[in-house]
Amino acid sequence: MKYLGIESQRPKIGVFDFTGCEGCQLQLANKEETLAAFLSCIDVVCFREISSASGEGFTIALVEGAISREDEVERIRWIREQAEVLVALGSCACFGGVNRLKNDFDLDEANREVYGDQPKPTLPVRAINEVVPVDLEIPGCPVSKAEVERVVQHLIWEVPFRFPAYPVCLECKQRYTVCVFEMGELCLGPITRAGCDAPCPAAGLGCWGCRGPAQETNFEEFLSVARERGFSEDEIVDRLAFFGGFRGIA
Ligand code: SF4
Numbered sequence: 001m002k003y004l005g006i007e008s009q010r011p012k013i014g015v016f017d018f019t020g021c022e023g024c025q026l027q028l029a030n031k032e033e034t035l036a037a038f039l040s041c042i043d044v045v046c047f048r049e050i051s052s053a054s055g056e057g058f059t060i061a062l063v064e065g066a067i068s069r070e071d072e073v074e075r076i077r078w079i080r081e082q083a084e085v086l087v088a089l090g091s092c093a094c095f096g097g098v099n100r101l102k103n104d105f106d107l108d109e110a111n112r113e114v115y116g117d118q119p120k121p122t123l124p125v126r127a128i129n130e131v132v133p134v135d136l137e138i139p140g141c142p143v144s145k146a147e148v149e150r151v152v153q154h155l156i157w158e159v160p161f162r163f164p165a166y167p168v169c170l171e172c173k174q175r176y177t178v179c180v181f182e183m184g185e186l187c188l189g190p191i192t193r194a195g196c197d198a199p200c201p202a203a204g205l206g207c208w209g210c211r212g213p214a215q216e217t218n219f220e221e222f223l224s225v226a227r228e229r230g231f232s233e234d235e236i237v238d239r240l241a242f243f244g245g246f247r248g249i250a
Pocket residue numbers: 019020021022023024025064065089090091092093097098140141142143
């Protein structure tokens with residue numbers, strides 16, 4: 001791609017999946033109105049979901065999913081060795097995601113219950129940054145493709161990307177959404193990192209915190225509001241644990 005006669009750099013990108021639902025990869029393939037422009041800026045050398053290319057030599061690795069098997073540990077280490085920049089893509093990769101809920105169970109017992117006498121190899125779920133160093137994390141379940149596009153642009157320009165420091169409530173108010181607390185719903189919007197444009201409250205649902213904690217929040221105030229509104233400790237703890245982003249905080 002040329003701009004003002006100068007050939008811009010097209011980074012070689014590999015997209016890799018681990019334990020997850022592949023919804024984040026699907027997001028990259030969606031949004032057709034920008035797909036051609038996005039692909040013109042990058043050189044996809046590996047992206048199983050949409051391409052037969054399976055080349056090596058990638059400089060940027062976009063990694064979806066959590067680590068939950070020994071072979072995944074080896075593969076993510078190999079990817080880390082090859083990539084100049086490793087980006088964790090989505091809540092599973094950033095926090096362990098919904099998969100992390102399995103860590104609350106006895107895995108041997110669960111294996112026996114589900115697979116009988118043919119148990120499957122499994123490990124407690126870990127986020128990518130619990131196994132190898134990660135350069136950048138793009139949260140969300142799934143990720144916002146617009147945000148991934150902006151991050152990749154910044155990587156090409158070599159300009160740091162800044163995620164919003166404020167919580168989802170701000171974007172919710174920008175949409176004039178009626179607060180779901182008023183409708184008796186629990187919502188993690190006051191403590192969750194913005195950037196998704198608050199689609200869940202706009203649909204009448206509380207936020208489940210898929211983007212993890214915001215930088216600028218008042219956690220104690222959130223707890224006191226949730227308790228005042230009649231939500232039990234179990235309800236609050238379950239909600240905070242759902243995507244794994246609040247572990248260590250709540
Ligand atoms: S973050 Fe959500 S959409 Fe992405 S792989 Fe995990 S479960 Fe699927």
